[in-house]
Amino acid sequence: MSHPHPELGPPPKLPKGGLRVTPLGGLGEIGRNMTVFEYDGRLLIVDCGVLFPEEEQPGIDLILPDFSSIRDRLDDIDGIVLTHGHEDHIGAVPYLLREKADIPLIGSKLTLALIEAKLQEHRIRPYTLEVKEGERENLGPFDCEFIAVNHSIPDALAVAIRTGAGMVVATGDFKMDQLPLDKRLTDLHAFARLSEEGIDLLLSDSTNAEVPGFVPPERDISNAIRGVFAGAQKRIIVASFASHVHRIQQILDAAHEYGRRVAFVGRSMVRNMGIARDLGYLKVPAGLVVDVKTLDDLPDDEVVLVCTGSQGEPMAALSRMANRDHQIRIVPGDTVILASSLIPGNENAVYRVINGLTRWGANVVHKGNAKVHVSGHASAGELLYFYNICKPRNLMPVHGEWRHLRANAELGAMTGVPKDRIVIAEDGVVVDLIDGKARISGKVQAGYVYVDGLSVGDVTEVHLKDRKILGDEGIISVYVVVDSSTGKVVSGPNIQARGSGIDDSAFSSVIPKIEEAIARAAADGVAEPHQIQQLIRRTMGKWVSDGYRRRPMILPVVVEV
Numbered sequence: 001m002s003h004p005h006p007e008l009g010p011p012p013k014l015p016k017g018g019l020r021v022t023p024l025g026g027l028g029e030i031g032r033n034m035t036v037f038e039y040d041g042r043l044l045i046v047d048c049g050v051l052f053p054e055e056e057q058p059g060i061d062l063i064l065p066d067f068s069s070i071r072d073r074l075d076d077i078d079g080i081v082l083t084h085g086h087e088d089h090i091g092a093v094p095y096l097l098r099e100k101a102d103i104p105l106i107g108s109k110l111t112l113a114l115i116e117a118k119l120q121e122h123r124i125r126p127y128t129l130e131v132k133e134g135e136r137e138n139l140g141p142f143d144c145e146f147i148a149v150n151h152s153i154p155d156a157l158a159v160a161i162r163t164g165a166g167m168v169v170a171t172g173d174f175k176m177d178q179l180p181l182d183k184r185l186t187d188l189h190a191f192a193r194l195s196e197e198g199i200d201l202l203l204s205d206s207t208n209a210e211v212p213g214f215v216p217p218e219r220d221i222s223n224a225i226r227g228v229f230a231g232a233q234k235r236i237i238v239a240s241f242a243s244h245v246h247r248i249q250q251i252l253d254a255a256h257e258y259g260r261r262v263a264f265v266g267r268s269m270v271r272n273m274g275i276a277r278d279l280g281y282l283k284v285p286a287g288l289v290v291d292v293k294t295l296d297d298l299p300d301d302e303v304v305l306v307c308t309g310s311q312g313e314p315m316a317a318l319s320r321m322a323n324r325d326h327q328i329r330i331v332p333g334d335t336v337i338l339a340s341s342l343i344p345g346n347e348n349a350v351y352r353v354i355n356g357l358t359r360w361g362a363n364v365v366h367k368g369n370a371k372v373h374v375s376g377h378a379s380a381g382e383l384l385y386f387y388n389i390c391k392p393r394n395l396m397p398v399h400g401e402w403r404h405l406r407a408n409a410e411l412g413a414m415t416g417v418p419k420d421r422i423v424i425a426e427d428g429v430v431v432d433l434i435d436g437k438a439r440i441s442g443k444v445q446a447g448y449v450y451v452d453g454l455s456v457g458d459v460t461e462v463h464l465k466d467r468k469i470l471g472d473e474g475i476i477s478v479y480v481v482v483d484s485s486t487g488k489v490v491s492g493p494n495i496q497a498r499g500s501g502i503d504d505s506a507f508s509s510v511i512p513k514i515e516e517a518i519a520r521a522a523a524d525g526v527a528e529p530h531q532i533q534q535l536i537r538r539t540m541g542k543w544v545s546d547g548y549r550r551r552p553m554i555l556p557v558v559v560e561v
Contacts, residue, residue, distance in 0.1 A: 011430040011442025014038060018434040019165035021201070024446050025049065025065040026399050028426045030207065031088035033399055034065040035170065039163040042140040043073060045080040046159060046170050050091030051448075062451040064092045067099065069428075069444040074100040078140030079129070082107035083172025084156035085114040085243050094122040095451075102127055106137065106144070108155035113275045114243065133157060133187060147194075148187040149174035152218070152376025153243050154281045158191075165433050166200030169390070173205050173399065175378045176385070179217040181246050182281075188389055195391050201433050202392035206400030207377035209408035214381045216374045218246050224371040225250055225337070229258045234300040234333040236260065237362075239309045239318040240340055242268035245276045247339050247373075248306060249283065255304045256285050263292040265307035265328065266317045273306075300333075309353065319349075322356030332361025339372050380411055387415040394421040394438035396431060474499030475553045476544070478514065478536050482529075484560040488522050489515055493536070502548060510543040529558040 014020045019039050025032030031051035037044045051063040070077070080103055082090050093115055097103060105115060106129045119126050131137060133148035143162040150156065151173050161168045169191075176186050208215065229236065236255075240247050255262045264270045276282035295303050305328065309318025318336070320326035330336075336357050338350070354364050367373045378386065387395075395417045397408035409422045423431050423438050428446025431438050475498050481491035493514045495507040517539045518532060536556035544550055 008429065008440070008443035010444065011432070014432065015434060016040075017164055018432050019163050019168065019201075020441075021168070021203070021396070021431045021433065021438075022069065022444060023398060023425060023427055023429070024067075024069070025051065025427055026088075027405065027429075028402050030399075030401060032063060032065055032092070032427075033089050034092065035203065035398070036070060037142065037161060037168065039165060040141045041076065042142070043070065043077045044139055044142045044144075044161065045077060046161075047083055047089040047172070048080055048092045048096055049086070049088040050451075051088065062091065064095050064449040064451060066428075066446050066449050067096060069446070071099065074103070077103050078142060079104040079106050081139075081144060081159050082111050082115060083159065083170070084108075084151055084153050085111040086153055086173070086241070087243070089172070090115045090118070094119055094124060097124050097126060098122070101125075104129055104139075106131055106139065108132065108146075108157055110153070110155040110245075110276065110279060110281055111157075113279060114272060117271055117275060131157070134190070145194075147190045148184055150177045150180050150184060150186045151175060152241075152246060154182055154184070154245050154276075160194055160199075166436060167194065167198060168201040168203065168433070169194060169199050169392070170203040170398075171205050173207070173377055175208075175215045175376055176382045177215065177217050179219055181218055181249060188386075191386070192389050195389060199390050199392045200436060201394040201396060201438050202387075202390055203396050203398045204383065204386070204408060204412075205377055206397040206404040206408035208375055208379045209383060209397070209400065209404050209411060211375070211379040212381065213379055215377070215379050216371075218250075218374055221247075221371055221374055222250055222253075225254050225339075226257065228335060228337060228365050228370065228372070229254045229260070232301070232335040232363075234331070234335070235303045235305065236335045236337065237305045237307065237318070237321070237328075237330075238337045238339055239307055239316075242266065242272045242308050244340065245273075245281050248273060248276075251304065251306060251337075251339070252282070252284060252288060256288055260302050260304045261290045261295070261298060262288055262304045262306060263290055263295055265292055265305050266309075269306060269308050269317075318357075319353050322353045322360075324360075330357055330360040330362050334360075334362045336362045336364045337372055338364065338366040341367060341373055341375055380407070383408065383411045384415055387412055387417065392417060393436060394423065394433065396423045396425065396438060402426075475555060476502070476540060477555045477557065478540055479557045479559070480514075480518070480532070480536065481559045482518070482522075482532060489518055497552070499552075502544070502550075502552075506547075510540060513543060514539050529560060532556075532558045 022036040025034040033047045033049045035046045101124055104127045109130055112128050112130055131146050133146055136145045145160040147158040149158045158171045174186055238251050264273050277284050307317035309316030321328055321330050357364050365372055395412040397405040405424050409424050412422050413419050425431055428443050429440055430442045432441045477496045479492050479494040483490055493511055514536055517535050521535055533556040537554045540554050
């Protein structure tokens with residue numbers, strides 16, 4: 001099994017007749033999925049998603065793929081194929097189209113409807129091409145065939161990309177639910193047909209590669225949901241992804257059965273469910289869904305609220321309810337259903353929300369104590385079955401953390417894929433398919449690009465480190481006025497602290513040390529403000545470290561007169 005090396009340099013020029021595969025996100029992480037294919041001087045992108053921030057990234061709204069390796073080649077892009085409508089596959093599209101708005105978007109009806117609504121908020125009118133399973137489209141030199149796959153959102157597609165270098169199949173996110181709610185199965189017959197033609201490189205979803213067996217059918221959770229509805233005494237509040245149409249359908253069915261009305265809470269939830277209903281993917285009985293403003297007129301035992309926030313996102317509706325920062329107040333006897341899995345890295349945030357809801361008296365039902373969620377990703381048994389059907393000549397695990405990629409690679413090897421034809425890469429690592437063999441050829445820049453409010457890419461790792469220091473240790477500001485010619489102190493030092501845990505009166509003991517250090521520097525002829533600032537920072541830092549074992553941010557301000 002080949003794998004990346006930290007000292008990889010830029011890749012060489014792609015040989016004529018070769019296919020280059022460059023993942024810019026989704027490898028070594030859950031989210032930010034984006035892969036660039038290059039053939040004959042042209043580019044094709046599959047998916048363009050976002051990653052949601054973790055606790056060590058304070059203030060960040062979204063994390064994007066790094067477009068720098070393709071920024072000077074935007075005119076070479078023949079299209080962006082979107083496999084399905086989840087945010088980790090479409091969320092970064094608006095930010096790429098800001099740089100070139102006329103790049104065609106290719107996807108299924110629901111996927112394009114979801115991205116078009118998102119782009120409308122960004123005031124971008126895209127060029128779109130709707131495709132269905134079984135159809136083929138030529139996008140420049142890329143002959144793309146679309147295959148139905150089952151996932152936790154309707155209308156998901158895999159894509160087979162034929163070029164002169166061979167055929168590459170990208171699965172997108174998929175599983176093999178044999179009893180899907182929409183009766184749309186993963187098309188194993190199509191994959192078997194592609195296998196007979198010859199799959200030269202398979203890019204396969206790795207998210208559940210560590211989980212043994214098969215994923216239970218989505219319909220299996222129906223009884224658990226109905227059981228919760230049967231026992232609920234007051235309001236039911238359901239938190240889910242805003243695009244999980246199948247899960248919301250089961251909530252609507254249970255609400256209808258038990259005589260409850262449903263209101264959607266949160267802009268993305270209202271928007272996406274409206275789209276799904278208008279396109280016929282969500283079946284809503286007449287009168288079942290009402291505006292949230294009308295709920296005050298209904299008894300608590302006739303109310304269901306469907307909102308976002310199943311991953312503990314700070315600004316999502318459920319988190320704000322847990323923090324008493326939302327117009328909907330949790331009261332004893334309310335039932336909250338977390339109808340989703342835990343994305344790795346979000347565990348602490350989710351349990352913090354669960355604890356907050358429980359504190360206010362809610363009964364919280366989640367995957368850990370009831371069968372209210374099944375995964376949308378193929379488990380190990382399904383992947384083995386899939387590889388035995390596809391018989392890929394080369395395998396590249398994608399969409400997962402390192403442990404998922406490694407586990408998926410082992411599954412491929414078990415089914416007979418030669419180990420020297422299994423490529424375990426990471427974001428930015430370039431894989432070339434040449435003469436029927438996939439091999440790593442170099443690496444391009446593929447770091448995190450942070451979205452913070454209206455700022456895109458302005459926040460760096462240094463800024464995040466400063467934010468963490470401020471949040472964990474606080475800040476101490478030291479103001480000093482010095483004589484510009486002699487460097488001697490004219491006024492100060494004045495010290496102010498926020499969040500450091502040190503009482504203001506304690507600073508009286510460090511002021512003489514700072515004055516002494518500045519006087520000693522002045523005697524040595526040091527009068528440059530930057531040097532004095534560094535001197536103050538070192539003196540104050542040592543005092544705080546010795547006396548309090550803390551490392552706050554120290555901000556010296558030196559004013560010359």
